[in-house]
Amino acid sequence: MKKDSATIFDDLARAYPALTAPQKRVADYLLRHPEKVRNAPIKALCRATGVSEPVVFAVCRAAGRRGYRELKLDLAEGAAVLKARRVSKGAAGDACGPDVEIEGGETPVELARKIGAAYVESVEDAIRMLDGRAFEAAVGILLAARRVAVFGMGVSGHVAAMAQYAFLRAGLAATFSSDPYVQLVHLAALGRGDAAVAISYIGEQPETAEGLALARRRDARPVLITGNRASPAAAYADAVLELPPRRPLSSYVSLGARIAAAELYVVDALAAAVALARRAEFDERAAAVREVTEARKGRGFTEGRR
Numbered sequence: 001m002k003k004d005s006a007t008i009f010d011d012l013a014r015a016y017p018a019l020t021a022p023q024k025r026v027a028d029y030l031l032r033h034p035e036k037v038r039n040a041p042i043k044a045l046c047r048a049t050g051v052s053e054p055v056v057f058a059v060c061r062a063a064g065r066r067g068y069r070e071l072k073l074d075l076a077e078g079a080a081v082l083k084a085r086r087v088s089k090g091a092a093g094d095a096c097g098p099d100v101e102i103e104g105g106e107t108p109v110e111l112a113r114k115i116g117a118a119y120v121e122s123v124e125d126a127i128r129m130l131d132g133r134a135f136e137a138a139v140g141i142l143l144a145a146r147r148v149a150v151f152g153m154g155v156s157g158h159v160a161a162m163a164q165y166a167f168l169r170a171g172l173a174a175t176f177s178s179d180p181y182v183q184l185v186h187l188a189a190l191g192r193g194d195a196a197v198a199i200s201y202i203g204e205q206p207e208t209a210e211g212l213a214l215a216r217r218r219d220a221r222p223v224l225i226t227g228n229r230a231s232p233a234a235a236y237a238d239a240v241l242e243l244p245p246r247r248p249l250s251s252y253v254s255l256g257a258r259i260a261a262a263e264l265y266v267v268d269a270l271a272a273a274v275a276l277a278r279r280a281e282f283d284e285r286a287a288a289v290r291e292v293t294e295a296r297k298g299r300g301f302t303e304g305r306r
Contacts (some may be wrong), residue, residue, distance in 0.1 A: 005108075008065075008075055008078045008277075009076070009082075010047075010125075010129075010244055010245055011063040011064050011065075012027050012030060012031055012059075012062075012063050013031070013244075013245035014228075014230075015027070015059075015062035015063055016245075017204075018062070018271070019062060020055075020058075020208060022049075022050075022055045022256060023055055023058055023059050023062070023248040025049045025050065025051060025058055026049050026051055026059045026148075027054060029045070029049050030059070030071075032074060034076065034078070034079040035073040035079060037072055037075055038072060038075065038076045038118050039302060039304070040072075042056055042068050045068075046208040054299060056068060059071075060297070061079075062136070066109075066284050074133075082121075085103070086149060086262065087206075093216060104300035107137055108182065109173065111151060115254045115257055117228055118254060118257035118258070118306055119254075119256065119257045119261045121257075122244070122257050122258065122261040122262045123261050123265045125262065126243055126244055126246035126261075126265050126266065126302060127265070128244075129242055129243065129244055130241075130266075130269075131178055131240075131242060134241055135241060135269070135270075135273075137238065137239040137268060138223045138239040138241055138297055139270060139277070141195050141223055141239060142172060142195055142197075142223075142270060142274050142289075143166070143277055144193055144195075144221075145172065145194045145195035145221070146173065146193060146194055147173040147175070147189070147190065148167055148172045148173065148174040148194065148195045148196070148197060149169065149174075149175050149176070149183070149187050149190055149194070149195070149197070149215070150174055150175065150176045150177075150196075150197045150198075150199070151176065151178065151186065151187070151196070151197075151198055151199070151208075152162045152178060152199035152200055152208075153180065153205055153207065153208070154178075154199065155201070155255050155256075155259045156199040156200050156201055156259065156263060157178030157199075158197045158260065159175075159199050159259075159260050159263040159264055159267060160176050160197075161176050161178070162264060162267060163176070163197065163199065163267040163270075163271075164176035166267055166270075167270075167271055167274070168277040169271065169275070169285075170272070170274040170278075170282065171275065171281055171282060171285065172274060175189075176195070180207040180211075183207070183211050184210075184211065184214060186212065187215050187220070188213055188218065190215055190219075190220035191219060191220065192217075192219040192220070193219070193220070193221070194215075194218070194220040194221070194279040195221050195222075196211065196213055196215030196220050196221070196223065196228075196263075197210055197223045197224075197225060198223070198224050198237075199225045199226075199263055199267070200224070200225070200231070200233060201226060201227045201228070201243065201254065201263065202226075202228055202231070203224065203228035203232070203234060204225065204228065204231050204232065204233075206232075207231040208224075208231075208233040209231075209235070210238060212224065212233055212236035212237055216236055221238045221239075221282040222236050222237045222238055222239075223237060223239045223240075224237035224239070224241070225241045225243065225266050225293050226234075226241075226242065226243060226265060227242070227243040227245050227262075228245065229242045238251075241266050243262045243263065243266065244262060247290050255256070256269045258271055266299070272273075273305045277287065
C-alpha cells in the first residue's frame with residue numbers, strides 16, 4: 001500500500017538520527033527545499049549536497065521509499081498538501097516545506113501569525129499521530145495508580161510541571177521533578193500499581209531511560225510521551241504516546257511550537273480522560289475550589305488571621 005505522501009516529512013525526520021553525516025546533508029536539503037527537488041535529476045541533488053548517488057538511495061530507503069522517483073513525488077505532493085492547509089487557514093505565506101519558515105524580515109504581527117500557524121500545525125500533527133490503544137492504556141495506568149511521578153528535562157520539564165497540575169486537578173496524587181537526582185527520589189517512592197510519566201521529545205537522555213527503569217523495578221507502570229519511539233527510554237515503557245518527530249530544522253524560533261505544544265496537548269488529553277472517568281469526584285472538588293475563589297472576590301481572606 002502506498003504511503004500517504006504528506007507523511008514523507010515525518011518519515012525523513014524519524015529516520016534522521018540514524019543517518020550518516022552525508023545522508024543528513026541530503027535529508028536537510030530535502031526538508032528545506034522540497035520544491036527544488038521536484039524536477040531535479042538525482043545528479044543535481046548530488047551536486048547540491050556533495051554526495052554520491054548511493055547516499056541518496058540510502059536516504060530514500062531510510063524514509064521507506066523504494067527509490068528517488070517515489071521520494072520526489074511524495075515530496076511534491078506532501079509540500080502541496082501542507083501549503084494547501086496553510087492557505088486554507090490564512091496563515092501560510094509561501095512556505096512549502098514542513099516548517100513554517102521564519103525568514104527574518106517579518107513584521108512583529110507577521111511573525112506572531114507564523115508562530116501561531118506553527119502551534120496549530122504541531123497540535124494537528126499530534127492529533128493525527130495519536131495511537132488510540134496506547135492512549136487508552138496510559139489512561140488505564142493513571143486511573144489505577146495511587147500516586148503518579150511526572151518528570152522531564154529542559155522544555156519537557158516545564159511541560160511536566162504543567163502535567164503535575166493537570167493531573168492534580170484530575171484527582172491524581174501527582175509529584176513532579178525536572179532535576180535528574182530529585183526525580184529518582186520521587187520514583188523510588190513508587191510502589192506496585194503506581195505510575196511514572198516521562199516526557200521527553202528526543203527520548204535519548206540517559207536520565208529518562210534510567211528513571212523509567214527505576215519505576216519498573218519498583219513495580220510501577222511507566223508511561224513515555226516522546227517524539228522518538230525508537231529511543232532507549234521506550235524500551236522501559238508500558239505505554240508509549242508518540243508525538244510527531246521533531247524535524248531537524250532551525251527555522252522555528254518558538255520552542256513552544258516545536259516541542260511544548262504537542263506535549264501539552266497529550267498531557268491535557270490524559271488529564272481530561274482521567275477527570276471524566278471520575279466525573280462526580282471531579283465536579284465535587286471543582287465546586288469546593290470555586291466556593292473559596294468566589295468568596296475571595298470583593299473582600300480579603302481574614303479567617304484565621306491574628
